[in-house]
Amino acid sequence: MTTAPGIWQPHDSEPAERREVSVPTGLGVTLEVSAAAELAWTVTELADGVAEVEITPDRPTVVRAAWRVPCVDVTAFWAADGGEHRGLPPFWRKPRTAALEKNAPVGCLVGAGDVAVCTYAVGEVVRPVRTRTGVVEETGDFGFWAEHDAAPGAGLVLRLDLSRRPFATTLADVAAWWRTRAEPVPDVPxxxxxxxxxxxxxxxxxxxxxxxxxxxxxxxxxxxxxxxxxxxxxxxxxxxxxxxxxxxxxxxxxxxxxxxxxxxxxxxxxxxxxxxxxxxxxxxxxxxxxxxxxxxxxxxxxxxxxxxxxxxxxxxxxxxxxxxxxxxxxxxxxxxxxxxxxxxxxxxxxxxxxxxxxxxxxxxxxxxxxxxxxxxxxxxxxxxxxxxxxxxxxxASDCPLSPAHNRQRTVDLRLIAGPLAVHADMLMWHPSESPERVAAQLVNVLFAVPQISVDLTAQTPEQTETLRFWLAFFREHADVLQHGDFQPARPDLGYPQVTASGGDQVITACYAPLPVEAPAAGTLWVANADASTEVLLRVRTPGTADATVFDCRGRTVSSGPVSLSPGLHPVTVPTGGLLRLDR
Missing domain, CATH: 3.20.20.70 (Aldolase class I)
Known part of the structure; x- marks a missing residue:
């Protein structure tokens, strides 16, 4: 048979007397599986475009599964340990290892429009799982393989999602899948x-x-x-x-x-x-x-x-x-x-x-x-x-005074943290920092739990007002911010906009001047951490709304009714400030 390009690299240690089989997944990709044992497998359709594949050897051995997808309309590769680097790696790079004490066996190839071209996860979350992912130079495909030590009754379990749904949704489903396979997790207080x-x-x-x-x-x-x-x-x-x-x-x-x-x-x-x-x-x-x-x-x-x-x-x-x-x-x-x-x-x-x-x-x-x-x-x-x-x-791992890193790391965590509360790295600032930039730091971690780490007795009145306003917003809207439908945009650009929604509330944070979708009904909150003070609302359903703009300290800047016709509508929102739009 023809194996996936690069399933074995020259510097890899190949199992002796390996056997290779092709496993159709029903998703338009075929797994090329290799092990030094006889193999059996089952394929279970979990949803449209989503399958679970279990590959079981007849004796303990390393089992490797490889597959590839066309690298077309692709923007980024998301990995649990990817940090700030969201480019497309070459397939020949060194494999990565995930185990209980470091990393997680999951990845997502993201396409234009923030869809998941291919999201994968491995069911083993204690013992080491080795993965290799990247662009196959010979073909222009994106290649994947995953392997770990397997045994009869404890094979390699692989979840594949080629549904082309939003990447964040597919990763949330991975977390839910892991939870069904794990021991019970206590409720988070x-x-x-x-x-x-x-x-x-x-x-x-x-x-x-x-x-x-x-x-x-x-x-x-x-x-x-x-x-x-x-x-x-x-x-x-x-x-x-x-x-x-x-x-x-x-x-x-x-x-x-x-x-x-x-x-x-x-x-x-x-x-x-x-x-x-x-x-x-x-x-x-x-x-x-x-x-x-x-x-x-x-x-x-x-x-x-x-x-x-x-x-x-x-x-x-x-x-x-x-x-x-x-x-x-x-x-x-x-x-x-x-x-x-x-x-x-x-x-x-x-x-x-x-x-x-x-x-x-x-x-x-x-x-x-x-x-x-x-x-x-x-x-x-x-x-x-x-x-x-x-x-x-x-x-989030340590990133002192780096709002962009704190944002990216907390968003990454939110995508796969399952039941755990996600905390930002501690927030600090120079004593002479402006309240606007203090607020911008808080908005950069709006969808996580903020940890404050400055001398609270030495803050200026303006800095203290800013802290009081934004921490009150975190507390009041914690349910939507932490449990709502979570949709970060553009992982290839470091998440320049993030939205959470629940009930009749939508909360969007802007870190770059991208248009914000205005809902047809309910309340929209827009937190502006960007230096640009012009927030563009994209209106699809015409009507009227009440708009209130607050500065970084919670003081009302403007308030009144607005008429919204289809198209883009600029609204001035100060850096570190907040817009409330009621429709």
């Missing part, structure tokens, strides 16, 4: 979807009880319902390394009575979350010698080792530290950092005390030991749906 305050950019490692308590009241007054205390609470070291992490005792100088301190913060209203760099044990700790038989790697630049969760000793040690924060100190939750660091290349063979073969399974068992009643924040790039049962929220 309301507090996880409300604005939060973080100490990281505001205080860095110079955090102490008095400083946190000083922010608690102002944060609660602005509508922040949780405070996240980041690095610095556990040590007097301020060197930005990890040589002192692992013992997780509060600094006697900075937090002399942490339980009493937590109670004081909670009395102000916010829930309290505490940061942990989960995989690390630092060189300057008493634990250093004890964990040497149980390490995956030494990170010289971090001055710490990554411990091996395949060993019960390691899991009980780490889980005991984190559980203590909740059960003894009164924390409401945990900010768990650096799970992706468990994904080391070529991990050493586990020691004789290990009770599982893979690091992935060790991480899963470790997280399963954490208190189930507490809030848990995770972060890009550990975005696997295999982590959903152990988390309540997931945050």
């Amino acid at each position: 309301r507090v996880a979807r409300m604005p939060a305050y973080s100490t990281w950019y505001a205080m860095q490692q110079h955090v102490d009880a008095a400083g946190v308590e000083r922010q608690a009241g102002p944060a609660a007054a602005l509508g922040c319902e949780m405070i996240i205390v980041d690095d610095g609470w556990h040590s007097d070291d301020r060197g930005r390394g990890y040589g002192y992490v692992g013992e997780w005792e509060p600094s006697a100088a900075a937090f002399p009575d942490i339980s009493r301190h937590v109670a004081r913060v909670r009395d102000e209203g916010p829930a309290y979350l505490l940061w942990y760099a989960l995989p690390f044990v630092g060189r300057h700790t008493a634990l250093w010698d004890r964990v040497q038989p149980y390490t995956l790697a030494y990170k010289e630049h971090m001055n710490a080792v990554i411990v091996d969760p395949r060993h019960p000793y390691v899991r009980e040690l780490l889980a005991g530290h984190l559980s203590r924060a909740v059960q003894e100190w009164g924390m409401d939750g945990l900010k768990i950092d650096f799970i992706d660091q468990f994904a080391v290349d070529d991990p050493p063979a586990p020691g004789p005390e290990a009770d599982c073969e893979t690091v992935n399974e060790g991480v899963r068992r470790l997280l399963a030991l954490l208190p189930r009643e507490c809030l848990v924040e995770l972060r890009q790039p550990y975005v696997s749906p295999g982590l959903w049962p152990y988390a309540t929220m997931i945050r």
Whole structure:
């Protein structure tokens, strides 16, 4: 048979005595499947243009499925770890790996009009899945392959969507599909979807009880319902390394009575979350010698080792530290950092005390030991749906003072986060920043949960008014913003416009001067983060409407009835401002 171009690259390790079969999917593409075993398969039609294919070997082996589609009218390739790069990669690039502790096995080839030319996902979300995607230079097709270790009764399960529906819709369906295949996921508490305050950019490692308590009241007054205390609470070291992490005792100088301190913060209203760099044990700790038989790697630049969760000793040690924060100190939750660091290349063979073969399974068992009643924040790039049962929220990776990156990363997360609340990276700004640009940062993360990380007691009255106005908008419209029909536009351009709708409410954020669709009825909100103050409304249904424009601080700029005829209608909305249109 003729295999898909590039199914094997010269530098790939091919399975010995591999067998190849063609699997028709009923979607106009044929899978070319390769494995060192006899193969059986089933194809299940899930919807028009959508199918699930399960390929099962008769013995344990690596199973690879490859396919291709014409690269016609294509604008971008979306991947869970794609970051800001939305171009079309070459097929010969290095394969990517997704596993429980890093990335997710999903991708989408996006075409003109933001339709999904081909969206794929793999059902395995704990063990490593390797994928290669890109332009096949010899043919002008876009090629795909996905592989992982499979066994009888646990084959390669692949979801293919060639329905040409909006790309965001197909990715939401992938998240729903994963959820049907996973263990039950607890409901996310309301507090996880409300604005939060973080100490990281505001205080860095110079955090102490008095400083946190000083922010608690102002944060609660602005509508922040949780405070996240980041690095610095556990040590007097301020060197930005990890040589002192692992013992997780509060600094006697900075937090002399942490339980009493937590109670004081909670009395102000916010829930309290505490940061942990989960995989690390630092060189300057008493634990250093004890964990040497149980390490995956030494990170010289971090001055710490990554411990091996395949060993019960390691899991009980780490889980005991984190559980203590909740059960003894009164924390409401945990900010768990650096799970992706468990994904080391070529991990050493586990020691004789290990009770599982893979690091992935060790991480899963470790997280399963954490208190189930507490809030848990995770972060890009550990975005696997295999982590959903152990988390309540997931945050965009660090991008200080970069609104565009924060927007792109939170939108990416929203597309595949399933039940989890999506949080923006912490928002910070220079003390002399204008209220308009502060508002623009907030609008850039309008469809996620904002985390504020500035000294709230040092803000100008104008900056404080801006925060109060926009955080109130987040809270009032959280249901539509976070649960409504979510349609980001133009991933190839970094999402210059994003819309969420629910009931009779439509909320659109503009990050570039693109026309905004005006609904025939209901309320349209347009948040303007662009430097251009001319918002173009595209009207298809004529009529009248009431229009109110607010500036970045919530002050009314204009208000009154407007007549809308079919076509484009410019409306002046200040940068960082908001338009309300009632039809």
